[in-house]
Amino acid sequence: MENFVKSLCLVIFVSVFTFIPLSFAGSDGAPMVEVPGGKFKSGPDLHEVEVKSFKIDKFEVTNAQYKKFRSDFPAPDGKDDHPVVEISYFDAEAYCKAQGKRLPTREEWEKAARGEDGRLYPWGNEFDPEAANTADDGPGDTTPVGSYEKGKSPYGAMDMSGNVWEWVDAWNTPDKRYRIQLGGSYFDDKKKSTTIANLLSIPDDMHTFVGFRCVK
Known part of the structure; x- marks a missing residue:
């Protein structure tokens, strides 16, 4: 009994004083990771931004997951575990909503990718070709989600640099013409695959190098 109490106290101490990324399954069965609320360094100028706590998909939404949502979707053969692409902003938004989730804001996505310290890549400030x-x-194409273990973010989210750009719930201009995608892709070099790089597209656009993930 005494040993049990000591072990319980240790667990409580670690839980209170140490943040440990935990996985949660979304309604679509997708594993999610917890991102704690608080301030972080944002943008190229590292200005301070604060967000509330949220959960984000550990991986980009895959062809297999999207096919379950839309049975008529022409998913490519042999790529069930690759990120779904050629998805418009509205398609991505509808998928997330159907799962009881939503697209991340730009600030949420950025914190999930770079943590609190404003790092340039999810793993640090120096590019590593083995991490993304x-x-x-x-290979010049998408790869199965989670293939680059070295590239995980401080909270355990995978592929937030490279593989595919990801739609976020943000406009680039006051006239609300262009939506933003973040993270770079297999089609882009290291300079365009940082945690602060962005791509602009009208919401109806669909590209072979743009996908998404959800939050709640």
Whole structure:
């Protein structure tokens, strides 16, 4: 009994004083990771931004997951575990909503990717070709989600640099013409695959190098 109490006290101490990323399954069965609320360094100028706590998909939404949502979707053969692409902003938004989730804001996505310290890549400030699927040393196509273990973010989210750009719930201009995608892709080099790089597209656009993930 005494040993049990000591063990319980240790667990409580670790839980209170140490943040440990935990996985949660979304309604679509997708694993999610917890991102704690608080301030972080944002943008190229590292200005301070604060967000509330949220959960984000650990991986980009895959062809297999999207096919369950839309049975008529022409998913490519042999790529069930690759990120779904050629998805408009509205398609991505509808999928997340159907799962009881939503698209991340720009600030949420950025914190999930770079943590609190404003790092340039999810793993640090120096590019590592073994940490992301980019044009620098990648196969020239999407890869199965989670293939680059070295590239995980401080909270355990995968592929937030490279593989595919990801839609976020943010406009680039006051006239609300262009939506933003973040994270770079297999089609882009290391300079465009940072945690602060962005791509602009009208919401109806669909590209072979743009996908998404959800939050709640």
